[in-house]
Amino acid sequence: MTEHPSYLTATANAYDAVAALYADLFQGALNDQPLDRAALDVFAEVVRTAGGGPVAELGCGPGYVTAYLRKLGLDIFGLDLSPVMIDLAREAYPDLRFEVGSMDALDLADGGLRGIVSWYSVIHTPPQDLPTYFREFRRVLAPGGHLLLGFFESEGEPVTPFDHKVTLAYRWPIDELAALARAADFVEVGRVLREPHAGERFRQGRLLMRRQ
Template sequence: MIDPAVLHDTRAAYDAVAPTYAELFSNVLETRPMERALLAAFAELVRVHGAGPVADLGCGPGHVTAHLNALGLDTFGVDLSAEMVALARRAHPHLQFDEGSMAALDLPGGALGGILAFYSIIHTPPVQLPAVFTEFERVLAPGGHLLLGFFAGDDPRPQEFDHKVTLAYRWSPDSLLDLVRQAGFTEVGRMLREPYEHERQFRHCQLLVRKPGNP
């Protein structure tokens, strides 16, 4: 379980910047071809296994939820921030968006064919992140896929940084993978890229893992 104080602070921080955030990032995938390629691979794998809908956890204004839906997935979004959820509902009225915490999802076990956590785990204190991955494993069907996006570092220990919205953490891909494996997942692949000129000077990582078993 995530500390309620952390949830409160993260929710308040994103509520405060929601309109600006949506304006800055709603079209961000148009300039990120590598992320689009991995999202397309994720969507294809989920469709092939046919294990259920996909949850975009920490969906923000819903732009990536909508992108996955356009790729043929049955998607819905969940976010802590009521303001983000309201923006997502207005921008994408044909999709479902709900307030909620990714650490305690209102879903039965094995309900999902896929989970996307696109830079939404970065605010979770490292000591509390294993519980989040355990929750992901619970709600994913056997054979389901999880795609994690995060800022990468070289230190095996998570590193705090000022995200400008609220406190966040960078992870080395191997260290984060160790936590994910402990929750029962196996690696499918990863993408690690250098920052573009207009981005903060951190590398970006997308880690794709799978819950073993057949759907």
Template structure:
């Protein structure tokens, strides 16, 4: 099956911006207190459930993966961009990172205690989100947790031409309403337990939403 074209656009764009992304985007120690608190809450949930490791999908240069490790989680990273994965492996050699797509994760069914998708799903066209969320559900163990955070809007589509230091990019950003994202998570079999909507602040130009969800434990 041919790879969807949007994946190649994301891959090429993040390969191009990787070095400046590291320079421009704040590492976990300089994130705002709310983001750090949400990550800490996610870590608490995963540790308490004790269902397995955490996959940081769309991990970029691996700094948040390393932060999860510092919070006591067994964490690894997956990213579509080979250059991002190369930077992650160089900077955090004690952690595993691999090139892969969240549309088809190379992971066993029920093998994860947690999935973190931190600003990594909004490049996905809405018609492909059911596939992504089904992969989250498939790879999570019963009782496993998902934390998803991304930009939201009223079905807006953004097509930037340059980003992160002025590098050419060809990806799109799809900003869906909060209710639609929650609906898609539910359709994938995940139970949404909390959602937090944040107004634009700092350099952010759009609102964002953080979702906590879990895969039901049928036992």
């Protein structure tokens, strides 16, 4: 069996420990976030317009984004490193597929997906390891498949670690994150930056990319 890097084990354990609280906190999280819904809506539209097909939310947590995208007509499943999160997602959305797995080594066929959503799921990845994730995303996406990233933006600073409430995380300059994706053979389709709402500390970024 392949052993996870220590930060993956630490991340899984941290989310296991707070999974129920996290699920309660983020229930209905998209209801008052029109720009976030718009980013997800555009992702769903471009996947459908390109002919549809399997989509994965990688780092799905309790599954609310997966469920939202299913309502938009996508053939989607969720994957997360935290077994407790996956149990909660399956309980909340029994008609959807959720699996335990790691984004750096996906048990998926080459080119088998038409879309990937990574909604605040690469934020815990050490910056030097993130290119590995983008290469894995490229591997499992079909040519022309789309990738949507949601993340904390660094607001003019370089990549910045911060004290995320669950475990160590990183804020990224949007241009630098887009450049890493381009180096893995993605092209940028569009981007959104929004200022923090009440209860949020940082600017939020969204990048929509397409595999060449």
